[in-house]
Amino acid sequence: MxxxxxxxxxxxxxxxxxxxxxCLLMALFMPWAELGLxxxxxxxxxxxxxxxxxxxxxxxxxxxxxxxxxxxxxxxxSSFLGLAMIAGAIALNFVGREETEKTVLPTKK
Amino acid sequence: MYTKPLNEATLKLEQxxxxxxxxxxxxxxxxxxxxxxxxxVLYLSGLLLFAYYIPTxxxxxxxxxxINAWTSVDYxxxxxxxxxxxxxxxxYAGDAMVVTILLHMLRVWFTDRYRQYRIVEWLSGxxxxxxxxxxxxxxxxxxxxxxxxxxxxxxxxxxDAIPLVGQGIKTWFxxxxxxxxxxxxxxxxxxxxxxxxxxxxxxxxxxxxTRPVLTPPPVINYILFALLLLVVAWFPIExxxxxxxxxxxxxxxxDWFFLWPYWLLTFMQPAIYWLALAAGxxxxxxxxxxxxxxxxxxxxxxEKNCTGCSLCARDCPYQAIVMVPAPVTSxxxxxxxxxxxxxxxxxxxxxxxxxxxxxxxxxxxxxxTAQIKSLAQG
Numbered sequence: 436m437x438x439x440x441x442x443x444x445x446x447x448x449x450x451x452x453x454x455x456x457x458c459l460l461m462a463l464f465m466p467w468a469e470l471g472l473x474x475x476x477x478x479x480x481x482x483x484x485x486x487x488x489x490x491x492x493x494x495x496x497x498x499x500x501x502x503x504x505x506x507x508x509x510x511x512x513s514s515f516l517g518l519a520m521i522a523g524a525i526a527l528n529f530v531g532r533e534e535t536e537k538t539v540l541p542t543k544k
Numbered sequence: 545m546y547t548k549p550l551n552e553a554t555l556k557l558e559q560x561x562x563x564x565x566x567x568x569x570x571x572x573x574x575x576x577x578x579x580x581x582x583x584x585v586l587y588l589s590g591l592l593l594f595a596y597y598i599p600t601x602x603x604x605x606x607x608x609x610x611i612n613a614w615t616s617v618d619y620x621x622x623x624x625x626x627x628x629x630x631x632x633x634x635x636y637a638g639d640a641m642v643v644t645i646l647l648h649m650l651r652v653w654f655t656d657r658y659r660q661y662r663i664v665e666w667l668s669g670x671x672x673x674x675x676x677x678x679x680x681x682x683x684x685x686x687x688x689x690x691x692x693x694x695x696x697x698x699x700x701x702x703x704d705a706i707p708l709v710g711q712g713i714k715t716w717f718x719x720x721x722x723x724x725x726x727x728x729x730x731x732x733x734x735x736x737x738x739x740x741x742x743x744x745x746x747x748x749x750x751x752x753x754t755r756p757v758l759t760p761p762p763v764i765n766y767i768l769f770a771l772l773l774l775v776v777a778w779f780p781i782e783x784x785x786x787x788x789x790x791x792x793x794x795x796x797x798x799d800w801f802f803l804w805p806y807w808l809l810t811f812m813q814p815a816i817y818w819l820a821l822a823a824g825x826x827x828x829x830x831x832x833x834x835x836x837x838x839x840x841x842x843x844x845x846x847e848k849n850c851t852g853c854s855l856c857a858r859d860c861p862y863q864a865i866v867m868v869p870a871p872v873t874s875x876x877x878x879x880x881x882x883x884x885x886x887x888x889x890x891x892x893x894x895x896x897x898x899x900x901x902x903x904x905x906x907x908x909x910x911x912x913t914a915q916i917k918s919l920a921q922g
Contacts, residue, residue: 517773524766
């Protein structure tokens with residue numbers, strides 16, 4: 436990882452934020468699946484699901500799994516929350532990075 | 545010294561991680577705090593499990609309306625929202641705690657930070673490790689599946705083999721002479737009671753450290769907890785069959801973090817097993833005494849210069865300096881006194897003293913300053 440906050444660091448940071456947002460979004464779909472609601476989400480959620488391309492199919496699979504294994508949605512939720520936390524931690528690592536300490540020795544006159 | 549190559553390997557590994565995540569977020573620099581993070585996770589998740597756990601065995605095995613330890617664990621896992629996750633967190637946090645304790649132990653061993661002025665930390669650490677392992681094992685009894693029953697019976701057989709006190713300990717363990725509801729209550733008490741005893745053990749572990757690192761930075765905490773969530777999600781916990789006192793389970797799935805002593809029991813005579821465990825513990829306790837090195841030359845206080853300001857005592861990382869009433873001939877109220885067996889000769893006190901009142905033997909202030917300058921410039 437780069438030490439400075441140059442373009443590479445900014446790209447890494449951006450990717451981390453995008454990944455974290457994706458994880459959060461996926462995690463938000465979990466209650467939907469857990470509640471056994473229709474596999475085709477209404478309105479804005481449908482548009483969001485479409486962003487993933489296979490988002491609709493994924494939601495359908497989750498709804499099916501939720502209906503067969505009661506704990507499945509909890510495990511998926513936990514999984515995505517874990518991934519989002521790791522992404523958040525990596526982002527914090529960049530945002531919170533401190534400048535390298537430099538020892539300044541007093542110079543004699 | 546035999547740990548030198550290990551020390552070098554550890555430091556190189558740490559340097560590699562520093563390059564990756566910077567020293568601020570290097571988990572190796574919080575190796576002592578990592579198990580403690582998992583301890584808090586265990587306390588919280590355990591509290592949630594305790595709310596629903598019922599410590600009875602209820603022998604009416606075929607009853608439809610059975611309520612016992614196994615059914616309560618099943619209820620937690622399959623009916624309480626996120627119950628399976630909480631149970632998984634409790635189980636895997638225990639495993640993670642053992643792993644991080646072992647890493648902590650290896651790190652202090654390899655970097656030669658377990659002897660002399662750190663002997664209390666090492667010995668209390670060995671006791672804490674033994675306690676954590678035993679507490680973890682009692683957690684396996686509480687599930688009350690066929691593995692719990694087998695482990696309970698194996699423990700009883702092993703205790704029987706101890707001369708003189710074995711029978712008494714077995715009676716204490718079972719809370720009677722056979723497995724009853726009182727036994728489960730005892731298991732629960734041991735599991736929770738000893739868990740809180742860990743706090744007392746930790747106090748002893750920290751008592752000689754002025755500024756122990758008690759918690760890693762939030763970023764590391766997030767990652768530790770996130771990894772826990774991932775493991776829970778990807779490796780869900782499943783109970784075995786409900787324990788049946790009339791059955792004779794003969795094999796069990798070994799959790800290598802906590803149940804390895806039972807694995808040893810499967811091919812060792814109980815007497816040899818206890819001897820092996822005792823020998824292992826004694827070797828761990830005596831490890832610091834196997835290495836003979838030059839004794840630490842403690843810092844020395846120059847009474848005539850000491851003003852009793854106590855800066856050195858406050859800065860000392862190992863609480864090796866105490867302030868005592870100054871002699872009547874002194875102009876000041878207090879005098880710093882070094883406890884030689886606690887001193888690491890690190891020189892922090894020398895840097896803290898503004899009055900040249902404390903020195904390391906054979907090392908003058910000017911020598912230290914020269915060394916610091918050469919290190920900083922190099």
